[in-house]
Amino acid sequence: MFEQGDGPVLVLLHGAGVDAALWKPQIDLFSKQYHVIAPNLPGHGRSAPVQSVEEMADVVRAVLQEKGIAQYAIVGLSLGGMVAIEMAGRWPDEVSHLVTVESVATVFEGAFGKELAGWRCCSSKFYHPHYSRHFQQVRWAQNRRMQANTFRTRLPK
Numbered sequence: 001m002f003e004q005g006d007g008p009v010l011v012l013l014h015g016a017g018v019d020a021a022l023w024k025p026q027i028d029l030f031s032k033q034y035h036v037i038a039p040n041l042p043g044h045g046r047s048a049p050v051q052s053v054e055e056m057a058d059v060v061r062a063v064l065q066e067k068g069i070a071q072y073a074i075v076g077l078s079l080g081g082m083v084a085i086e087m088a089g090r091w092p093d094e095v096s097h098l099v100t101v102e103s104v105a106t107v108f109e110g111a112f113g114k115e116l117a118g119w120r121c122c123s124s125k126f127y128h129p130h131y132s133r134h135f136q137q138v139r140w141a142q143n144r145r146m147q148a149n150t151f152r153t154r155l156p157k
Contacts (some may be wrong), residue, residue, distance in 0.1 A: 001040055001063070002024070005036050006028065007094075009073065010074075011064070011084075012026060012074040013080025015078030015080055015081075018044065021045075023036075023038040040054055042056050042059050052128050057086040060083060064094075071093075072095065072096070073092055073098075074098055075099040075100075075117050077103070080103070082104065084098055084103075121125075
């Protein structure tokens with residue numbers, strides 16, 4: 001797990017087959033303005049595996065609760081995005097902002113899932129017309145091997 005910086009909490013969740021070190025360039029950048037936490041998802045980076053995305057969400061939330069964190073923004077890549085969507089759906093009062101990159105929702109149950117199902121997808125980026133004024137398009141290089149266009153919410157300062 002990586003943890004760095006002060007300010008509003010920003011949680012970075014990696015994809016399958018990698019670990020939190022994937023986020024090192026973003027951690028270095030965002031930690032200048034935010035308290036960045038990048039945990040290893042269960043089954044990655046020497047952490048014990050679990051059976052489902054729901055259990056991964058439980059583990060990530062437990063890590064945040066142990067640190068006394070009650071509200072946070074989440075950025076999730078691929079599998080990490082699935083976990084982020086699960087967390088936002090189950091604990092909406094805790095998640096201030098949600099960003100998913102190359103991800104899909106695992107469940108469309110409940111109010112959040114039904115609303116998410118109505119969101120439009122454009123080049124693997126989810127957005128909702130009502131919320132589009134809150135998003136800005138940015139180009140974000142993760143490392144030398146991967147580059148992705150994504151939407152980033154305006155995080156609180």
